[in-house]
Every structure is written in structure tokens, then in C-alpha cells.
Amino acid sequence: MAAIARSLPRMTVKLAGQTDLDGWRTAARALAMKGVPADQVGWTIAGNASADLFAGTDHAASEALPGADSTTFTVPRAFVELAETVVCHRDPERFALLYRVLYRLREEPHLMKIGSDTDVRRLEAMAKSVRRDIHKMRAFVRFRRIGGGPDDRHVAWFEPDHFIVEANAPFFVRRFTGMRWTILTPLASADWDGTRLTIGPGATKTDAPSEDDAETLWRTYFASIFNPARLKVKAMQAEMPKRYWRNLPEASLIPDMIRGAEEKAREMVEKQPSEPAPHHAKIQARHWPAPPAGDSTTQDGADARTLAELSRTAESCRRCDLWRDATQTVFGEGPAPARVVFVGEQPGDHEDIAGKPFVGPAGRLLDGVLVEAGVDRDAVYVTNAVKHFKFEPRGKRRIHARPNAGEVKACRWWLDHELALIRPDLAVALGATAAQSLLGKPVAITKLRGQVIVRDDGLRVFLTVHPSYLLRIPDPADRDAEHGRFLADMKAVKALMG
């Protein structure tokens, strides 16, 4: 009593109910505008006898306070949102604390951003406690069904910490729209008849049904989904504190589950592996027959007679390490025989996912330029010097990495066999890696661009840049100029095709 005597408020505001945010707002706004300091105001709830200490100086919240004019002062959204939550807290001090912060906001407009301020922290802690309670109610309400068929109703008994039933009821409406349900708590109840939500008075546990057939199945599930080899009781209790257990049908199983866990886990560890189940051999024979004896044909593709065969063999290539991180081998595509073969560097992100060459941005650019140059895309075979995508992971993206000489050399195996089956009279090397693979040595593309080098085997190799180079040029004017050069190259290719 001494504490109250020392800071006896000059006036007391009586609110209409435990979560009367509107009443608080109206009164608090008026008081703050009149400059009434926080320690001069007491807050009480109508009909709450024990809190009614200052009955003599009541101001009903709904009455306009004398002297309050209609100009408003603004508060940050963050405060309004916090207040909506904090009013649900069961601490009787909440209205006073909210008013103190409101009062301070007049002088300290950034107060809500000061996470280290004691008042702000206290409000946040209260809001957090309310939010947690709201969340736990959504989690731990357990409905029990009354009746069956179309007339059934679902009723739950729940004991929240704060005044949250009204704030939380719309969630249950959104979720259980097609059911008729009632949630009973000591402080309030919520009822949904399929079309209308009604908030009513508190109830007692005996008002709710005491059992439901589904609970047997639910308890079976709870017991079976538990892995005794991973016992972590504290982790469970942090999230599902014991005070909730009395209203959870599954919770009565917990002590026995814990007691038996160690023993069960030990049994599993100690038990010797058993003989395979009787049906196992039959399943193996039916679904996974051993490959026929003598099927030891070389898997290197050397004897492949068609591109399809060659490409199938390349699927499981392990000639270098690039297969490890990529999704799949991206083999060449196009007619065979073909007059001309376009060789790029390696598949990119899109190609790796799709399993087809030149389907990403660079491929689309190439397609466009080929159309412009009048090259019949369908008469062209496209492939890459390296058949697996080499990259560095960066978060949700993959950054292209250049294949090294060893990888280019290893993968040349496939390019050589492709060329042998396609027998083109012209190959177009798109970029340095392709040129290196086709010519067997490093080539300065910038110097030799647009030229034709004839290989020992007679294949003519036309040298140009990779279309992805064009995509990386930031300046539009430069890009246009390069596009023009690339188009000229493709026209030259068209001419060489004859």
C-alpha cells in the first residue's frame, strides 16, 4: 500500500473491459494532449472491484475528457501495433505502461526504434509473451467431437495465460470455417456456428466433453513417431511446457515413453542384424535382375555407331571430376550427318537443368543471330567442348567457372567421337575453350576471330567469340557494335556452308 500512497494518481480511467484498446486509446490521447504525466493517471477495468481503488475520481473511458480538442497527435505505427498486442497481457500495469510510452513519444518520436530503452523493452517482452500465448493456443487447443454426421460439433477446453480468446478467435474461424466449434477457457469463450462468431463468458473444464474416439489413434501416432534413440526431454519441454500437458490427450504417455527410451535404444544398437526377410530374394529377382553375363561391352563409347548410343554412354562418363557437382551430361543436339557443327564452351545453369545444349540466354541469342544471318538452325548440330557444367555455388545461384586444360582434354574424347559420326565440313568454335578443344592447343580468339583454320584431318574450323560474351557487355552501344560483329561472323559461316 505504501507504494500506491507515494504515487497516488490524480485521476483514474475506467475501461470497459480487459482488452478495451479503444477506450484506452481515447482516454490516453486526450490525457497526453492535455499534458497529464503518466504518474498522475491510474487505469482500472469496469466491474473489477479489487482494482477500483480510486472510485472518487473516475473518468469513464468513453466520455470525452474536458479540454481535449479534436486535433490528434500521431504516433508511430510500431507503437499502435505493439499496443494492440500488449492490451491482451494479464499484467494490470499494461495500460499505465502503454500510457507512459505514449506520453514519452511526444518528446521522443524515435523512442520505438530504441530497442535498448527499458520501457520499450518491457512492452516488447509483454507483446512477446502475448504472441507466444496466442501461438500456443493455436497449437495446443484440442477439439473433441460431440455427436456425429452433419450435426457434429467440436468443443475444446483451453487455459491461456493472457486475455487472448477474442484476438485469436478469427484464426480459428479462418481455419475451421466448415465446422461448428466452441473454445472454452476460464476467461472467455468463442463459438462459431458456421456463419457467426460469438465471444461469451468464461467456462469450466466440466463444460467441455471429456473424451473423443480419435484420441486413441492420435496417441498411437504420438507414441510411434517418437524415436527413442534421440531422447531430448529439455528440448520438448522448452516448447511444450508442462502446464499445457493436462489438456493434451497425448501428454499422459510422455513419462512412460521417456522411461522406456534408453532401454529401447540400447536394444536397437545391440541387436544383431538378422537374416534377410523371406520375400527379399523374390523381390530382388523380379525387380533388380543381375545384368546378363557377358554384357561387358566397353563403356567408353569408342564403338558407338550412332549419336544416340554415344550420348547414352556419355551419361555415365567419369573421365574428369566435373560430373560430381553437375546435374547431368549435356550432350550435343542436331541432325547427323550435318554440314556444320557449333561448339560452345560448356553447358550453363539452364542447360544443366534442362539437359539440352544452348537453351539458356546465350543459346537464345545465338538462335536469334542465326535467324538474322539466314542460317537454317535445323541443319546445324550444336554441342559443347565440355559436357558438364562447372560452377561455384553462391547462395541460390551458380557462378560459371572456366574448365581447365585437363578437363577440356578429357572431354575432347566425346567431341572427337561426335565429329567422327557427324562428319561436318565446317566447325564453328564459339570462344577460346571450344577453339582449344577443336585445335588441340590454346588459341588467341581476339586475334584470329573470323578466320578459318584447317585441321590435319581436313576439318575447317571457323573462330569467333562465345555468345555469352555479348551478354556481359554493360554498355548498350558497345553491345550493339559487338552484336553487329557477331552477325557478320555468322554471315561468313553461312557463306562457308555454301
Added chain:
Amino acid sequence: MTAITLRQKLAILSDAAKYDASCASSGAAKRNSLKSGGIGSTEGSGICHSYAPDGRCISLLKILLTNFCIYDCSYCINRSSSNVRRARFTVDEVVQLTLDFYKRNYIEGLFLSSGVIRSPDETMGEMVEIARRLREEHRFGGYIHLKTIPECAPELLEKAGRHADRLSINVELPTDEGVNRLAPEKKPETIRISMARLRSKIEEKSEPTMRTKTRERFAPGGQSTQMIIGADASPDATILKSSARLYSSYRLRRVYYSAFSPIPDSSSALPLKNPPLMREHRLYQADWLMRFYGFEQDEILSGRPDGMLDLAVDPKLAWAIGNRAMFPVDVNRADRENLLRVPGLGTRAVGRILDTRRYRRLRLEDVGRLCQSITKVRPFIVAEGWTPGALTDSANLRARLAPAPVQMELF
């Protein structure tokens, strides 16, 4: 033999499903039943409706359609050579169980996987039918996660994505060699290609269609995967490298790590010991550092020649102790990126530091109020009136900050 009851089936087929770590019901599009008049909603973050004494959240009805399986993966309780009791739900039973549990608010929805019976398409077809019936016949708006069978036909995948919130395919083990050895009938290439297919479908369907200008629904909660930890000899470095590859290649929402746990009737190919739970925990922490804290996979293990995460301290603290030249960081000036590197400062705390310091200079006490505990933070920051001095470089820093070894938990 008497007919198996629904309750027995549930016991067998949930026991069979418990080794899958994922129970998440988050990431779905917002949805409720106000318009449909049915039941079910998903509102962003999922809800854990219960916790088992293994500390794991129970959010979904996590069951197998059947535990009959033609595969023989040695780590799996349902492998064809296992002597476990077998059962099979009907489509109706799964639909009814899901609805009954959901209406009592036991669950957020269904996580359905299955052993493969007869053919992948047949099994996947039944799983899709369950999802379809829930959605179309019962106007069910809760969460649905389907474990996709990699070998199934593309049309089935398409249908699965229309009804499910999330699809997942397990990579099973961190390396292809591991899969070849322990799951000889599974093809790592097929698994990768299926994940690639899922990624393209998800991306394709997130674009509005030309004709209707609306988006078609396709697994709005994305895809995830799981790796078993400790069944093969892969070190953490290999595991994290695989994760980095999976996140970047297939845009996964999550990679789950599941400590290999002894199973009843185990195979001789595997270690029989308690699951490496602390290792699993450290891997999750390292995974978070990669996804939310701007760490690269190779950085996290830079100071660990054996490629294993430090079990005694969390990976961020381990990194900081190994890179003390980067500290102390001035909380009043450092940018977000550097603040995120400070042990004990989470993304939230860093956000609040950045907010607060626009209006006042932060003292050590202020930082203490903004984060969970200042003990870990103190040696690594400079604040108004505080410098750690020699503390940052003190030889026993690690010993000081490492938590005391945990005792067996008593109840």
C-alpha cells in the same frame, strides 16, 4: 492371421516414417477456408502442435502409404530385406485420418511418403490421388507435403505439384559413392535430374501464364531434401559442400540433416551406435551460416584440417576464434555484413543494433539488451565505453566460451 486394424497400420506406418527429419509446414502460400467453406489454412509460419520426447516438433501427420518396398537401402527400416512388419493404407484411410486429426487441431496437414510397391508410377499415383481427394472432394486447405518418387512420370509430378504445398526428393547420402554402396538400386543421377525437373516446374509455374495472366499453383512451398549423416564416412566438409551445391542448383528451401539412427532390425553394412545428434545440430548451424549470414562453405571449415565441425562450440564462434584478426568489430560503425560475423549476434539482433544506433551510441549494456546473451559477444566487439582489450586475443578464449559438457538429461 487376423486382419490388421487401422490402429496397427498407423503404428507401423508412422514408425516407418519417423526417420524423415522434416516436419515443416512453413513456406506455403497464405490460404484459408473463408471462401471455400471447407477446413484448413496456412498462414506463413507453420505450427508445431505437439512435441515428442525426442524434442522434435509434431506438425504434420507424417506417415507412409505403405512400407512394402522393392528397394533395399541398408539404412532404411523399410528395405526389402528387413523383417519389419508390413502394412498398407488405403487411399480412403489416409484421407479420413488426415481430416479427423486436422479437425481436432492435432496437425497442420499431411506429410506423405511411401515405399515403392510394384512400380514408381503406381505408388506415386496413389499418393497424388490422396492429395487430390483432400483438396477437391473435401475442400481441405491444410498443408500437404508429398515425398516424390524420383522415377515417376512427369504427368504425375505435375499433378502432385498442383495439390501439394511442398514436394521433396531425398538425396539420401552426401556422395554418389555413398548412395551406390548403401542404396545400390537408387541412381544418384536420376535423383538429381528429378530435382532439376522440379526446379524448372516451380520456376515455370511461378510466371503468370500468357493467356490467363494468373499463376498456376505448383508447390508454392518449394522443394526440400534430406541427407543422412553418419551412415557413411563423409566428413562435414563434404556434407556442407553437397548442401551448397544443392541449394544453388535446385533452389531448395531446406536441406535436412538426419543423424543416422539405429533402427530395429538393422543391416550389417552400418554403424550400430547412437545417432550423432550434436553433429547434426552443428551441421544445421553451419547451414544457417551459409544461408543467412553470408558465410561460404569453405570458410566455415577453414580452420579444421579434418573437415569436421567443432562439436564443443558453435561454428560461428569457432570461425571467430580462428579469425581473431577480424575482431573486435565496432557495433557503432560496422556494416551489417561484419556485425553478422560476431558470435552471439543473430540476424534480429543485428537489425536492432542498426536501428538503434541511428539515434544513440550503443554501450555494452545496450547491446546486452538487444541480444540473447552478452557473454559470447563481449570479446568480439567495441562499444561506447567498452573495448575487449587483450580479451579478444587471450589464449583461453575458447575454453572460456565453450559451454560445459552437457549431462545426460534426467526427467
